[in-house]
Structures are given as C-alpha cells and as structure tokens.
Amino acid sequence: MEVIIGRAPHQKFSEALMRHSQGLAVAYGDSDLDKSIENRFNETFETECAVFFVGTGTAANSLAIAATMKPGGVVFCHNEAHVAASEGSAPEFLSGGGRLALVGGDHCKIEPDQLRKTASEYPQKFNHLGQATMVTITQATEAGSVYSLDEISELSKVAKEYNIPLHMDGARFANGLVKLGCSPAEMTWKRGVDMVSFGATKNGCWCAEALVVFNRDLFSHFQFIRKRSGHLFSKTRFISAQLEAYLENDLWLKLASHSNAMGAQLEQAIRNSNQVRLAWPSDSNQVFFIADKTKAKIWLDKGARFHPFPTPKGMEKEISDSEQVYRLVASFATKQKNIDELAEIINV
C-alpha cells in the first residue's frame, strides 16, 4: 500500500481565510462572496456558466456523473482515469449505480476510435447492456500528458455522435492550460466540453473544487444532488475565499507555470541519469520513470520522494520483473534544489 505524500497548501489561501474570518454571511452557498466568485468564473470562462463549489475532486467528478446519469447509464473514461482508478467507486455509488466503461489510448488519453467502438456497443433502447450517458477526459491527464485542442475537439465529436455530454476532469486544469497556452474558454466550451471539474486543491489550495457547467440544463437538480450526498457546506465561503485568492492576479496560472517548469527539469534529470529511464515524455508537472525496484527502495530510504505507478496496458513487455514505473510530482513549492538533491540520490 502506497503512502501518499501531499503538499501543504500555499500560504495565500490561509491568508484568504484569515481575511474572511469575520462578520456574518448568508450560508449554504448564497453569500455575497460566493456570488462574486461565481461571477469571476463567468469572466474567466468568457461565458455565462453555472458554478458549484465542492470540497474534493472525487465529489466534483462523481456529482457531475450523477447529474447526467440515466438508468442503466454508462460513462466512458480512460482505463487509467482517476474516476476509475482512484475514487473508490464513488462515481458508481454517488450516481446510484452507474457503470464506467473503460477505453484505451496511450498515456492516459482516450483514443477517439476506441471510444467510438466502445460507445457503439451500447445501442439506444437495448436495455440488456446499458445506455451511454457521458464521456469524461482528464486534463492534464493522470500520466502527465495533455490533450491538444484538436484532440479535445475530436473526442467532443464522438460524444456528439452518441448524443452525450463531454466532461473534463480538471484536477490539474491549470497545468493543462499553461501547457497549451490558450484561454480557459478555448480549452473547454469552444472545443465542445460541456462541464469541468475545476480543481484548485492540487495546485495549492487547502480544498477547493468547482463544478463549472456550460449547459445549465444538464444540472437542473444539482442543488439536491449535492445536498443528498452531504457535500453542501454551511460556510461555503471557505471555498470561495480560497478561489478568490486563486484567481486573483493570475495566481493559479503562476503556480501551474512553476510546477510545469519544475516538471520539465525533473524530466531532464531523469533523461540525464543512467540509473533510470524515462517511462514516457511529460507535458506537465508529473514525470514517470522506470527503475530497478531494489534501487528505488534505497533512494526512498535516502529521502527521495516518488511513488510506484501501475504499469499502463501495453507497456508490460518494456518493464522487467525487477523493475517498476514510478511517479514524480512537481508542485508550486518545488525548487531546483529539490531536483538537484533527487538527481544526486539517484545517480550516486
């Protein structure tokens, strides 16, 4: 069992909470601050959108799935996606028994023809298997890759062929955005994305996630869906206060730019080493390498911080029994010094 090391939050977000620690406010998502941050999202995405705050990425993804679920419903996701591999069946449970249908593709990106093939197995009105309800993609992906704008369009096209919405798990939204160098609108609704789990937690917040929905009809009952799963906070300002600081002066983009840049440095360090080899190239702040398991244990004991990562389908033959894929994660707080120390441990 993996011990998962997490960062502390960025100081700015605790300061934001300090700033809002006074006075009265309407509770349950209707405070002035809540409303003003919702408006900020309209500006950020250059369109009128519905915004719902929740506390975890798993809640954001699962409730998005719940909001679009149908009886016997099936959601298409990559077989290594967070919803499938790391959310403890919350998507199924919180959607009242929906099913995930796993689709393949390199580096955690859904391959459009595989999506088309899998979706075609669910003919409308044939109740023995189920009905297609949604496609979900992750940007940046769990494997550090980033969908190009054209790749997003292509998947949106398939989703439209099956008349189902396209959801983006944006737990690392900022990392993907910074990599592509485009606007939030360009990476989402302009390319056919219907809703985004907009994650701020992995990019420095204590816990702050927002479901951003471009087609409000999809979410007509969302208030009840969130409440019945215990995800409505009374003092919602604790989320909106963090998001205020997050969006202010482009802090979110600065944090993600830094972690992506540190990711590139990590990748370079891996490439430079003759002790390990790069598993695949990274587009963002996560870097994956292959190493001998015995050596890896020694490095971990010396203070290196990385985690084992399940071998992706199709790579089984590239990795010997004595080896393992490992994951490195750079954050807003990673410094060049940390990377140098890692390189030193590995290369000794």
Place this chain on the structure above:
Amino acid sequence: MEVIIGRAPHQKFSEALMRHSQGLAVAYGDSDLDKSIENRFNETFETECAVFFVGTGTAANSLAIAATMKPGGVVFCHNEAHVAASEGSAPEFLSGGGRLALVGGDHCKIEPDQLRKTASEYPQKFNHLGQATMVTITQATEAGSVYSLDEISELSKVAKEYNIPLHMDGARFANGLVKLGCSPAEMTWKRGVDMVSFGATKNGCWCAEALVVFNRDLFSHFQFIRKRSGHLFSKTRFISAQLEAYLENDLWLKLASHSNAMGAQLEQAIRNSNQVRLAWPSDSNQVFFIADKTKAKIWLDKGARFHPFPTPKGMEKEISDSEQVYRLVASFATKQKNIDELAEIINV
C-alpha cells in the same frame, strides 16, 4: 424559502490554518497532525476511540448511519431531528436506501416509550417492514433542549432491548456538555452512546466534524464508506488543524459557555417582552418564541435576525393562524449589545 444566515468562523481557526500552511505531510488522513488529534480525542473521551474526520454534519450523520446500515434497515430518530428535517435525504441516499422511522417526544427529545413502541413494530426476520438498525438522538437538540444523563441512559436501554447501537448527533455537542456540566465520557459511552457526530462547525470552526466511535467493530469498513461518497479530503490537516485549536485550552468549552449564556439572556429578553411569548424554555444557545407574523416581518426589516421554525407536533392549537414560531441562535460572537438591540426592536 428561508435564507439561512451563518456566522463567520472564529479567528482562531484561520490562525490554525496559517500555522499549518507549510511543509509536507502524508495525505488522506495519515499525517502526524491527524494522528495527534485522534489521540487528543482519546484523551478528551477518556477511552480508546476511532475518529474519522469529515467536512459536514450531514456527512457525519449519514455516514454513521451508512456504517451501521443493514438491508431493509430502519433508523429511529425524532420527527424534528436534523437527519429527518434538514439533510435532504442524505441519510437515506448515503446509506443505500435506508429508512428513517420518526418518533415523537416533547421539545425534539425522543420519548422512550414512543421509541419502544415504534421499534416493536419491526420484529426481527419479518422482512415486509424492515429491520431496526440504529437509534439517533441530537444533543443539544434542534429545539434548544438538552437530554439529561438519565434520559440518555433510558434511551440507551431501549436501544439495547432491540440490540441496535445508539448514535448521538453532536452538531451542538459542546452546548449540551456545558449545560450538563459533565465530562464528554459521562455524556456518551458511560451512558451507552456508541458513536458521536462531534460537531465543531456550529461552534466556530470553518468546517470540522469528527465521527467518534467507541466500538470500532461497528465501523470496520468506514474508510471505504467515506471514500466512496467523496468525503475523504487529501489535505485532511485542513480539518485536524482546526480541531487542534478547538480542543486546545478548552477553547471549545469557552465558546459554548458563552453562546449558552447569551442564549439565557435571549430567553430573558423574550420573557420580558409583552410583544412575543416564549415557545418553550431553552437549555442552550437556541431560543424559540411565538410572534405575530406581520410584526415579525417589520422587526426583520429593522435588522433583527431570527428565522421561522416549523410548528412542532402537538403545538398546533397554541399558535393562531396569524402567528408563527421563530428561532433565535446565539453564537460565540453574540454580545449583550446584540441582545439589547433585538429587545429594543421588538418592544418598540
């Protein structure tokens, strides 16, 4: 539809978050801070207990119900309890379709013989109705009353007759405790309570709730139950940091003592007024009065802060059509000045 006004959190809790805004920590509930606060709970309750952090009271209550649920299971609660009246069916949904059976009693306190009668309607092995799984009581109650230690014992006795656990919704645990002047152990496991939703949010935190379980077997699968409903935070220190400050130097008891004292002042102000009458006596920080609806509207417009409250069963005849029950809530931040202002508005 009621607009619910909530307090800001107490400054101490934002300061605690500032203090913990640095360094690395193991995520998902396994940080050193998480562990140390869990130990603090052992000390506070003078026994080895299992402690699980969640973000909302609805989650704490619903997941407690889920953890003890059985197929066709039925939970006994007061008909005005928060689980029945204010949690949007989360207890049913998060427990996979459990049912609440409503029991009566004055001032939101379950009356033991009514509990006995209702529980007896569910004979074991008779699957047409369902099987008894839990009793839940609220301390302090939604109506401002507080169960005496003997009353808790009496309900625990009934629960034992039906071989089901007794849960305490402690959203206002500190208010009840301060009123009784006893220890947490005396108010819970020493009187037969099996688990507590230990709430800190209503008593000043941003959002911090802990499920405290005296019989760990009841919760063997809890990690999975919490995860599958999206209630496991990555940076759980967010909650444990608040609880550290909460328990330190008896801050929690001081805050509750103050709000209870202000509640007593509010009650006195209501008793002194010839414009309104006390609905029933209060034991804690919530005070209920009956007033003419037209007058109430005027007072609210003048800045008074109180909310309509559903007429309890059995009181229908005491309240005329032009009248309504209203609720006043005193908090850690309430000052005598606020009460004087309220009295002035009402009595003009």
Place this chain on the structure above:
Amino acid sequence: MEVIIGRAPHQKFSEALMRHSQGLAVAYGDSDLDKSIENRFNETFETECAVFFVGTGTAANSLAIAATMKPGGVVFCHNEAHVAASEGSAPEFLSGGGRLALVGGDHCKIEPDQLRKTASEYPQKFNHLGQATMVTITQATEAGSVYSLDEISELSKVAKEYNIPLHMDGARFANGLVKLGCSPAEMTWKRGVDMVSFGATKNGCWCAEALVVFNRDLFSHFQFIRKRSGHLFSKTRFISAQLEAYLENDLWLKLASHSNAMGAQLEQAIRNSNQVRLAWPSDSNQVFFIADKTKAKIWLDKGARFHPFPTPKGMEKEISDSEQVYRLVASFATKQKNIDELAEIINV
C-alpha cells in the same frame, strides 16, 4: 410475526399457461402475445397507454416511484399504505434513496388538506428538505375502503398544485372498480391519475402485474429501470398469458364482484356477532373487526383465518389493551359456507 396465508390462483390462469406452452416467441417483452395484451389494455382504458409487465406489486409500485424520482425526491403516501408498511423499503431502495412522506386520513385514504399541508413543507429549490415528486394512493385501500371518483379528483387537484404526478396502487384495482361501478378510464385518467399499478395477483393470478402509464414521457427510461433491478423476465408471455385470461370475458370483474360480495357477507356476519365488533365499514373484500385477543387465539386454533392488523392512528383509544384489530379477506374462492363456518366458530 404474522404467518400470511395466501390463496391458490384461479384454475383459469394455469390453463392459460398450458395453452401457451408451445412454439417459439420473441423474448423479453416483445412477443406477439405481449403486444396483443398491451393493446387490450388500450381498449380496457379507452386510451393509448404504455404497459409494462412485472412480477410483483412491490416491483410495480417501486419502479413507478423510481421512474418519476428526482434527486432528494419525496413521495407522498398514506401512513398505512402498502408502500410504507409492507414493501421492506423497496420504494426507497429501487428509487435510489427516495423518501416517503407519510400523510394521514381516515381508513387509509389520504385526506386532501393533510396532503396539501405536507406537500407545502417542501418548497421548490429548498434543498435542505427535499423536492416533491409524486403522490400515490391505493384503490381499494389497505383498509378495505374505496376512494370515490370525487375524492380521486380532489387529490389529483392537489398533486397538480405541486406539479407532481398521481399514482394509483391498484393491487386491488378490480375491487375498487366493481365497488364504484364505473369504467377503468373513469377511475383513472379521467380523474387525473397518471399511472396505475394494475394488480391481478390478489384477484386470482399466479403473479401478474402491469404498470399502466397514461403519460409515456414519465417513463422514457423505464426499460432500463426495470432491467437494472432484475425485473425483466425472458418469457414475458408468462405474465401476458395470465393477463389474457384475466381480461377475457370480464373474468377479472366477475372475480372481484364475487370477493366484494363475500366481503359484504363477512361484514354482516361481524355485525351480527356479539363476540366482536366491526372496526370500520368496508367497501370491498377486506373486513376489519375488533376482538379480545384471548378469544381470537382460540378461534384461530379452531381453524378461523384472520390476521392481526396494526391499530390505525387515532383509534388507539377505542381499543383496550386486551383487544386487537383483525383483518378478514374474502377472495374469488370464498364461499358462503366459509363465512357460516367462521360465524359459528366466533359465536360459540
């Protein structure tokens, strides 16, 4: 725990199954016989309706509730209704966690003003309590009473005020219909009923229930709802064959007329006895009486067949501690002789 005695089915239904025991047929509800019986329902109800076969009344009711459920949804039913008192939480479970809100009224009939009051507690968009989704009434009721056409209209009016559909649990549909002496259309859609659990099992079939829906939009996903709960039979002719015999030559009405007539004889026998007293008047084939528990035990030992019945709310004071309400059920197979024997046992 009650031992429930059930009738054998009427011979006609086994004969129908004999008749259809040959040849091939399209499975899963699409056989010619299935289609022809669906058409027979159109004729019976004098309108185009959607018809779905299921095997139990609990499935029919629960899937009707599931088909109209919304997140945080609340269904209004009488507090002694079968869905609330005898279906083992299936309505909640199969609807993914919906809630039943219990409404009062004499003799198992929902009282319109009580419905209005309860429904008004669920203001639209206030997610803390839930959202109204359906009203369900039983015809004939669990207490032997029958709603008049005007009473149905009145409840339909309340349902429309809250913009929710009206469902009729017709486990004893034929008994109600025969009592009123009207057409199926008059007792349902002409009076604002949106869907009916049309039960044939209690009126002589082995197991045959049909969900009849006058507004097909309400049930757009029903095929998936039925399949995902395991209620789609492969040889659906098993049900349609029974229903063919049921509707042929008004067999269903003849069977119900007989059982109602025998119910009237039972009621007369109870009225004639000085050993027991009628609990309340009956409109159909179920008759309820109050008797001394010790005597009742003796009668049961002598071969009388009746069952204890929970004391309805409001009747507690009419029944002493040594007494109990009992239920008598007349069926298509009940003979005057059986009633005479019962009277003899009781009156000795």
Place this chain on the structure above:
Amino acid sequence: MEVIIGRAPHQKFSEALMRHSQGLAVAYGDSDLDKSIENRFNETFETECAVFFVGTGTAANSLAIAATMKPGGVVFCHNEAHVAASEGSAPEFLSGGGRLALVGGDHCKIEPDQLRKTASEYPQKFNHLGQATMVTITQATEAGSVYSLDEISELSKVAKEYNIPLHMDGARFANGLVKLGCSPAEMTWKRGVDMVSFGATKNGCWCAEALVVFNRDLFSHFQFIRKRSGHLFSKTRFISAQLEAYLENDLWLKLASHSNAMGAQLEQAIRNSNQVRLAWPSDSNQVFFIADKTKAKIWLDKGARFHPFPTPKGMEKEISDSEQVYRLVASFATKQKNIDELAEIINV
C-alpha cells in the same frame, strides 16, 4: 439491436402449475411445497444448503452479489460474463453501487493468473481503489465452454488467497453438469464454490431460479435484500411447483442431455459446411460460427435462427470486416430435423 427469440417452456412445467392450482398455502416462501423443494435441494446437493427462489437469472446473480457486497466492493468476473454484458447494470444497482472488475481468459473462462493479477490490484485497506468481495464464474459459460473440475478448484484457490467467496452463475448449470458427468456436489462445494445461481428457466421452465448457498452466514440478511428489491413473490409456489417437476425423475438432466446432444450435432453441421467455419469448439448446447454477414442475412430471411455475438477479445484478427461471429442455441425442444433444415439453408 438484436431480437432475442426464446423457446416456449416445456409442457411439464405448466402441468405442474395446474396441479398446484388449488387450496390454500402459506405465502411468501413459507408454504409446505416451498419447504419440501428446499429439502429436495439438500438431497440434490448432498449437503444442508440455504435455498432462495427468485424469478430471473439477473435477480439471482445480482442478489448474490448484493448479499456479499462490502462498501467500495469489487466483484471479479469474465469480461464477457452475463453479469457484465447482459444484465443492464443490475449487479451494480442492486448491490448499492458495487463494481465489476473484468478478467480475461479464453472462451469466457476466467484464466487463474489473470484473476490473481487483477485481484492483487486491490490491496486490503487501500480505499482509493476498492476492496475485493467476490469471484463469479459461469457454468456452462456464455461461450458454450465448460469449466473442468480442476479449473474450478484452481479458481477457488485464488478466491481463497484473497479471502473472498466464489459464486457460480448456473443459468446453464445442468448443461455443465451433464457435460462433466459428475454430481452437483462435485461441481460446486466439493470444489470450493460457495453459492450457485441455479437456473431452470433456460432449461425449460417458465421462470424459476434458485440461489443455493452452502455457507448460510454469507446470506444472513438475504430475506431483506430480496424483499427490498421487489423480488419476493407472494405465491412462491409458482416457482417451487416448477422446480418440483424440474427435479423429479431427473427431468432436468434429461432436458440438458438432449440440448447438449443437439449442440454436438449443430457443431458437426457447422464443421461439415464449407460456407461457415466454427468459431471455437463447444462443450454444451451453444455453438458459435463465423460467417459472411451478407450470407447470414439471407439465411436468416430463409428462416434460420441464430444471433450475432460480440467478437471476443483476442479474436479480432481472425475475423474480417465482412464477417461476424454468430450464436446457435439448442434447447430441449430442438430436433435433428431442425438441424438438418439449418444445414440445408446454409449450404445451398
């Protein structure tokens, strides 16, 4: 979308229903007939077992999964298993959100090492992915193959390594049994199977399935699980009457022997044809062949009865774009004449 043709039931089962169409019986599974058939199962399986009647195979499988489910639970099944491919998410829905993890293996048989590998991905207590709860295999499989006794033992061994029960979907139990020529005990509990969905519907009954459980503790709450999903019939004798006829004088084995023998004849006919080729060898009554899609359409128009079947994983390269796998099913009613007619249509 496939139109599924089903057989009529065997005449014997309608006769059994005729025979039991009279007299009174205790309802809801407690009739004398129910009890006597349960005892018959003890004899058939040479051990004390718990027997629960249900109406569909989907209900039997899904409720078995529900009865052993744990929070975040994961059931291991073959990727072409009926639970995964043909039950409309009922296993997930009726188990309250459990997940199916798909395992590979040739001809619908789970390959033990692939099971071991998949199960090892769910380390105990690691809540991010889920916890292993059950293995389910189908005998005879959906692809016409039959597990050998040693293959069953081997899978049972893996299940024991992960401390989870082994379930057998016996929708075609008799076909597997007849093929192996062993006793029911030898094919199940003597080889480590913990429970069986004992199917009689596909082997000639109208609708009759029995969950047979060798370890009753696994199913302590089963009565409630069945009731809350609407699967408890009032006149359960309609199932037990069919099963009485089914088990009497080895009728079930005779029917399955016949359909297996006809399956062998079908396979021979396919092997003899130069128009089609055998997809893989069959062990039972289902035979699979590969044919040109245009030709197949012509044959179907001429009255041949077979269905398209999804291409199994790993066979994609053996089948050209103009071809398709088709399924032939022999039943108790199949005659040599039918096979000759089929051969004639295909070979013209």
